Amino acid sequence: MTRLSNAALSDLSTDIARPGYDRARVTPGIVHLGIGAFHRAHMAVYVDDLLASHPDWGIVGASLRRPDTKEALEPQDGLYSIAVRDASGTKPRIIGSVLEVMDANAQREELLALMADVKIRIVSLTVTEKGYCHDPSTGDLDEDHPDIVHDLEEPGTPRSAPGLIVEALARRKAAGIEPFTVMSCDNLPANGKTTARIVAKFAELRDPDLGSWVKEHVAFPSTMVDRIVPATTDADRQGVSDLLGLEDAWPIMTEPFTQWVIEDTFCDGRPPFESVGVQVVEDVEPYELMKLRMLNGAHSTLAYLGYLAGHEHVSDAMADPAFRMMISGMQTGEIVPTLPSLDVDFYAYRDELLARFENPALKHRTWQIAMDGSQKLPQRLLGTIRDRIEAKLVFDGLALGVAAWMRYVTGVDENGNAIDVKDPLSDRLRAIADEAGRDPEALFDGLVGINEIFAADLARNAAFREVVVQHLANLFEKGAAATVADLIEE
Numbered sequence: 026m027t028r029l030s031n032a033a034l035s036d037l038s039t040d041i042a043r044p045g046y047d048r049a050r051v052t053p054g055i056v057h058l059g060i061g062a063f064h065r066a067h068m069a070v071y072v073d074d075l076l077a078s079h080p081d082w083g084i085v086g087a088s089l090r091r092p093d094t095k096e097a098l099e100p101q102d103g104l105y106s107i108a109v110r111d112a113s114g115t116k117p118r119i120i121g122s123v124l125e126v127m128d129a130n131a132q133r134e135e136l137l138a139l140m141a142d143v144k145i146r147i148v149s150l151t152v153t154e155k156g157y158c159h160d161p162s163t164g165d166l167d168e169d170h171p172d173i174v175h176d177l178e179e180p181g182t183p184r185s186a187p188g189l190i191v192e193a194l195a196r197r198k199a200a201g202i203e204p205f206t207v208m209s210c211d212n213l214p215a216n217g218k219t220t221a222r223i224v225a226k227f228a229e230l231r232d233p234d235l236g237s238w239v240k241e242h243v244a245f246p247s248t249m250v251d252r253i254v255p256a257t258t259d260a261d262r263q264g265v266s267d268l269l270g271l272e273d274a275w276p277i278m279t280e281p282f283t284q285w286v287i288e289d290t291f292c293d294g295r296p297p298f299e300s301v302g303v304q305v306v307e308d309v310e311p312y313e314l315m316k317l318r319m320l321n322g323a324h325s326t327l328a329y330l331g332y333l334a335g336h337e338h339v340s341d342a343m344a345d346p347a348f349r350m351m352i353s354g355m356q357t358g359e360i361v362p363t364l365p366s367l368d369v370d371f372y373a374y375r376d377e378l379l380a381r382f383e384n385p386a387l388k389h390r391t392w393q394i395a396m397d398g399s400q401k402l403p404q405r406l407l408g409t410i411r412d413r414i415e416a417k418l419v420f421d422g423l424a425l426g427v428a429a430w431m432r433y434v435t436g437v438d439e440n441g442n443a444i445d446v447k448d449p450l451s452d453r454l455r456a457i458a459d460e461a462g463r464d465p466e467a468l469f470d471g472l473v474g475i476n477e478i479f480a481a482d483l484a485r486n487a488a489f490r491e492v493v494v495q496h497l498a499n500l501f502e503k504g505a506a507a508t509v510a511d512l513i514e515e
């Protein structure tokens with residue numbers, strides 16, 4: 026089969042959407058750090074829609090960890106397909122906004138030189154929660170993080186996202202060039218402010234003058250990003266290549282829904298995002314909170330409980346009426362009342378989320394969402410629980426989500442088989458779980474002692490302990506499916 030490439034585009038059947046602009050005229054305006062599947066199904070698609078009228082906003086992507094995206098896209102001239110899936114079928118579309126992918130480890134100097142170039146006006150990021158090298162419970166830079174220690178010692182050859190950004194900014198400052206805007210597109214709370222705090226702190230540790238300059242001149246808009254993007258499987262690769270009639274080494278699987286809300290704070294210009302369906306607003310935080318709590322909070326709860334109950338995909342868990350009812354009850358009864366007011370119908374939003382989770386064609390693995398729980402729990406479940414505790418309200422469903430995470434990180438499933446727990450803290454989690462055995466109180470006490478996740482307020486809260494320990498006891502005794510069924514009967 027011929028490989029997808031600029032030259033091969035003319036072989037595509039006419040009903041497959043493709044770049045409606047001359048790619049040869051497109052120049053880079055954005056460097057994106059962490060060019061994984063999510064970015065390629067989200068921001069890169071919005072930018073693809075912009076390029077016909079604004080060809081100076083092409084994207085150069087960089088991978089910070091593995092060179093596999095570069096290896097897949099380089100022979101394809103940066104082209105790839107997204108496959109939009111629902112019960113009605115799979116619709117492929119070719120995306121052309123990624124001009125080049127760099128391997129940050131092998132091409133560090135080239136990448137920094139580009140980031141320091143005046144033509145780059147936005148540096149965006151999807152490096153996942155752990156890529157910020159911060160303490161998830163406080164949002165502050167983790168100064169003991171090995172990559173941060175390295176990047177402070179050798180600032181000219183940085184490994185971390187904060188290190189790369191600050192080195193590029195330092196070069197621009199030295200050359201008298203305006204700083205670029207730093208735009209986080211990760212699911213962190215107040216992602217703009219959090220990134221600003223981390224980057225400014227790193228800059229200050231390098232040089233107090235640079236720290237002040239970053240604080241004064243660099244814009245860090247917050248964004249709310251949303252599109253569900255399951256990892257591509259070999260069967261997906263084959264299926265999409267068959268649909269295209271061209272080989273695509275890395276198509277991206279996704280859903281019809283997409284949403285992007287951006288705070289209008291840019292220091293070096295921006296494309297007219299609103300012309301391609303982005304909501305550009307003054308204050309993104311209420312949207313972020315709504316999405317992190319309603320979507321991601323429910324997602325993580327479904328992932329841990331669903332995995333334990335033997336459901337491979339989110340849609341499999343949602344097909345169990347008890348699970349569906351538990352999730353919608355938690356959203357309606359426990360999460361919605363904590364949300365700040367916003368011009369959104371939260372009940373319609375909930376219904377749309379439930380339908381998205383039910384999408385049978387998406388095949389989103391519970392195991393995928395279960396990853397990196399230590400980085401996700403604070404903003405997805407714990408903040409909501411704190412608000413409920415403060416208002417003296419119940420939080421049974423949310424606490425079951427936390428208990429399911431605790432049960433999950435023991436690394437042994439309900440049939441005694443090993444769980445492949447992926448988490449930057451996995452060694453610590455495992456050691457705590459091994460010591461606690463199947464004793465719910467010991468497990469709870471060990472895990473809440475991890476300050477980066479729980480902080481002292483929750484670790485010491487008696488009501489929180491009581492509810493979570495009770496759920497944990499039930500999970501050990503009856504298993505996840507029965508625990509969920511019991512909860513909805515209460």
Ligand code: CS2
Nearest residue numbers: 250251252253321324393394
């Ligand atoms: C998911 C998210 O993997 C996860 O943790 O909850 O990636 C989720 O699919 C996206 O945030 C949806 O926008």
